[in-house]
Amino acid sequence: MKTVWTIAKREYNQYFNSPIAYVVMFMIMLVLGIIFAIVVRSSMDQAMQMQAFGGPATAPDNTPITGNLAFLLVFSIPALTMRLVSDETRMGTMELLLTAPVRDWELIVGKWLGAFLFILTIAALTLVFPLMLNFQINNGLDPKQLVSSYLGIIFVAAAFLGMGVGISSLFSNQIAAFFLTMAAFIFLWWMVGFPASLVQGGTNLFQYLDMKSHFYDTFNMGKIMLADIVYYVSLTVLGLFVGTTAVEMRRWR
Amino acid sequence: MIRVNGLTKDYGSRRAVDQITFDAQQGEILGFLGPNGAGKTTTMRILTGYMPPTDGEAIVAGYDVVEESLEVRRRVGYLPETVPLYTDMSVFEYLKYMGDLRHLPDVEDRVDEVLEKVGLADRADGTIHNLSKGMRQRVGLAQALLHRPEVLILDEPTIGLDPGQVVEVRKLIREIGKERTVLLSTHILSEAQNICDRVLIINKGRIVAEDTPEKLQARLLGAERVMLRVRGETDDLPFVIEKVKGVQSVDVKEEGLVEFQFAPGQDIRPEVAKAVISEGYDLLEMRPLGMSLEEIFLELTNTERNHEQGAK
Numbered sequence: 001m002k003t004v005w006t007i008a009k010r011e012y013n014q015y016f017n018s019p020i021a022y023v024v025m026f027m028i029m030l031v032l033g034i035i036f037a038i039v040v041r042s043s044m045d046q047a048m049q050m051q052a053f054g055g056p057a058t059a060p061d062n063t064p065i066t067g068n069l070a071f072l073l074v075f076s077i078p079a080l081t082m083r084l085v086s087d088e089t090r091m092g093t094m095e096l097l098l099t100a101p102v103r104d105w106e107l108i109v110g111k112w113l114g115a116f117l118f119i120l121t122i123a124a125l126t127l128v129f130p131l132m133l134n135f136q137i138n139n140g141l142d143p144k145q146l147v148s149s150y151l152g153i154i155f156v157a158a159a160f161l162g163m164g165v166g167i168s169s170l171f172s173n174q175i176a177a178f179f180l181t182m183a184a185f186i187f188l189w190w191m192v193g194f195p196a197s198l199v200q201g202g203t204n205l206f207q208y209l210d211m212k213s214h215f216y217d218t219f220n221m222g223k224i225m226l227a228d229i230v231y232y233v234s235l236t237v238l239g240l241f242v243g244t245t246a247v248e249m250r251r252w253r
Numbered sequence: 254m255i256r257v258n259g260l261t262k263d264y265g266s267r268r269a270v271d272q273i274t275f276d277a278q279q280g281e282i283l284g285f286l287g288p289n290g291a292g293k294t295t296t297m298r299i300l301t302g303y304m305p306p307t308d309g310e311a312i313v314a315g316y317d318v319v320e321e322s323l324e325v326r327r328r329v330g331y332l333p334e335t336v337p338l339y340t341d342m343s344v345f346e347y348l349k350y351m352g353d354l355r356h357l358p359d360v361e362d363r364v365d366e367v368l369e370k371v372g373l374a375d376r377a378d379g380t381i382h383n384l385s386k387g388m389r390q391r392v393g394l395a396q397a398l399l400h401r402p403e404v405l406i407l408d409e410p411t412i413g414l415d416p417g418q419v420v421e422v423r424k425l426i427r428e429i430g431k432e433r434t435v436l437l438s439t440h441i442l443s444e445a446q447n448i449c450d451r452v453l454i455i456n457k458g459r460i461v462a463e464d465t466p467e468k469l470q471a472r473l474l475g476a477e478r479v480m481l482r483v484r485g486e487t488d489d490l491p492f493v494i495e496k497v498k499g500v501q502s503v504d505v506k507e508e509g510l511v512e513f514q515f516a517p518g519q520d521i522r523p524e525v526a527k528a529v530i531s532e533g534y535d536l537l538e539m540r541p542l543g544m545s546l547e548e549i550f551l552e553l554t555n556t557e558r559n560h561e562q563g564a565k
Contacts, residue, residue: 002356003354003356006350006353006354007354010350014341017341091337091338091339091340092333092335092337093337093338093339094337095298095303095333095337096333096337096351096396097354098302098303099298099301099302099303099326099329099331099333100326100351100354100355101323101326101327101354101355102326102354103323251303251304251305252304252305
C-alpha cells in the first residue's frame with residue numbers, strides 16, 4: 001500500500017506541473033460558472049413570472065451543476081489520464097518501474113489514485129457553486145441530494161479514470177490514448193443507451209450498460225442505490241485490470 | 254550471487270539469447286562484451302526481472318527471477334542503457350521518489366550520501382532536464398546504488414561520459430565491486446580489461462568465450478605484432494628485421510611502415526631496434542598492435558563456425 005501511495009503522490013503533484021491539468025480545471029470552473037449564472041438568472045425570471053400570476057415558485061436544486069459536471073468529465077478525464085502510463089513507456093522510465101520492487105497492480109492503482117485525488121480536488125473546488133446557490137434560495141438546497149450527487153460524481157470519476165488508465169497503458173502515444181479514451185466514454189455515456197429505447201419491454205442489457213442513467217436517474221436525484229455503485233465500481237476494476245494486464249503483457253512480449 | 258542456466262529468450266521467431274550459462278560470485282566484476290544486438294541488454298533485462306526468459310533459469314541474489322521476481326528486484330540495482338529519468342523532477346526529488354518506492358528508511362540522508370559518491374551533491378536541486386548527458390548518467394548510477402544492492406547490473410555505464418568522468422565512474426565501479434557483485438556490459442575492450450575480473454564474450458545470443466581479460470587476450474594472440482616506422486625509404490628493412498632471432502614474419506604496409514610478429518613472451522623489440530638503427534635507418538616509431546575487439550570477434554566467430562562445420 002505504501003508503494004501505491006508513493007506513486008499516487010507523485011502523480012498528484014505532477015498535475016500541478018502540467019498545463020493540461022490547469023486547462024482542465026479552468027475549463028470546468030468556467031463552464032460551471034456560466035451554468036450557475038444561467039440557473040440563478042432563469043430561476044429569478046421564473047419566480048417573478050410566478051409572482052405576477054400568483055402561482056408557487058420552484059426553487060432550483062443542484063442538478064444542473066452536478067449534472068453538467070458529470071457531462072464535463074466525459075471530455076476532461078481523457079486529457080488527465082492519457083499520459084499516465086503511456087508517458088512512462090515513451091520516456092523509458094517504465095523499465096525503471098518494472099525493475100523496482102513494484103507490483104504491476106500497485107503501479108496501475110497508484111497512477112489511478114493520483115488522478116482520482118486530482119479529480120477530488122477539482123470536485124471540491126466546484127462545491128463553491130452549490131454553496132452559493134444554497135445562500136440564494138430561501139430554504140437552502142437539499143443537503144441529502146447534494147451529498148448524493150457528489151457521491152455520484154465521485155463514482156463516475158472513479159470509473160472514467162479506471163478506464164482511462166487502462167487505455168493509457170495500451171499505448172505509448174498519448175494522443176492515441178486520448179482519442180480512444182474519449183471514444184470509449186462517449187460510447188458508454190450516450191451511444192450504448194440508444195438501442196435501449198428501441199428494444200421493447202422491460203429492462204434490458206443496453207439500459208443497464210448506459211452509463212449516464214446510473215447517474216442522472218438516481219445519484220443526481222438524491223437516490224443512492226447499491227446497483228449503481230456496483231456498476232461504477234465494476235467499470236473501475238475492469239479498467240484497472242486491463243491496465244495491470246497490459247503491463248504484464250509488456251513483460252512477456 | 255548470479256547463477257544463470259540455459260537462459261533463452263525469443264522475440265517472436267528471432268532468438269535473442271540462446272542457452273546462456275554462467276555465474277558470478279560476490280565481490281566479482283563480470284563484464285559482458287559484445288557487439289550491438291548480441292543479447293547483452295536482453296540478458297540483463299531478464300536478470301533484473303524486467304521480463305521473463307523463454308526458457309532456462311536465473312538465480313539472482315538467491316532468488317529465482319521469475320518465481321520471486323519482487324525479491325530479486327529488491328536486491329538488484331539496475332542502470333539501463335537509456336538512462337530512465339523523469340526530466341521534469343530535480344535530482345533530489347527523483348532519487349527520493351526511487352528511494353520511497355523501495356521503502357528505504359531515512360531516504361533523504363541516503364540520497365545525499367549517494368549524490369556525494371557520484372559527485373553530484375552540488376546539483377541536487379537542479380532539474381534533471383538541464384543536466385548534461387554525463388551528469389544524467391551519474392544520476393542513473395546514483396539511482397542504481399541507492400538501496401545498497403547486493404547485485405549491480407549496469408548496461409553500458411560509461412557511454413556518453415567524457416574521459417575524466419569515465420575514469421571516475423570506473424573507479425567507483427571497482428570500489429563497489431569489492432564487496433558486491435557487478436555485472437556490466439560494454440563494447441569497449443579496454444574498459445573490460447580495466448575493470449572486470451572476468452569477461453564473457455557474447456555474440457548472436459551465445460557465449461563464445463569466458464575468461465579473465467588477460468588470459469583471453471593472450472589466448473587470442475598467437476603472436477605479438479609490432480608496428481615500426483622509419484624515415485624515408487623502406488628499402489631492405491624487411492630483411493634486416495627478419496635476420497633478428499625470434500621474428501616470425503615481416504610485412505611492409507607502405508613506404509616507411511613495417512609490421513612484424515614474434516612469439517608472445519619473448520620480447521625482442523630492443524634487438525629489432527638496435528638492428529634497424531645499426532643499419533642506418535632513422536627509427537621514428539615502434540608501437541605494439543593490440544588486437545581490437547573486432548578482430549577478437551572475427552577470430553572467435555570464425556573458430557566457432559569452423560567447429561560447427563567440423564561437427565557436420
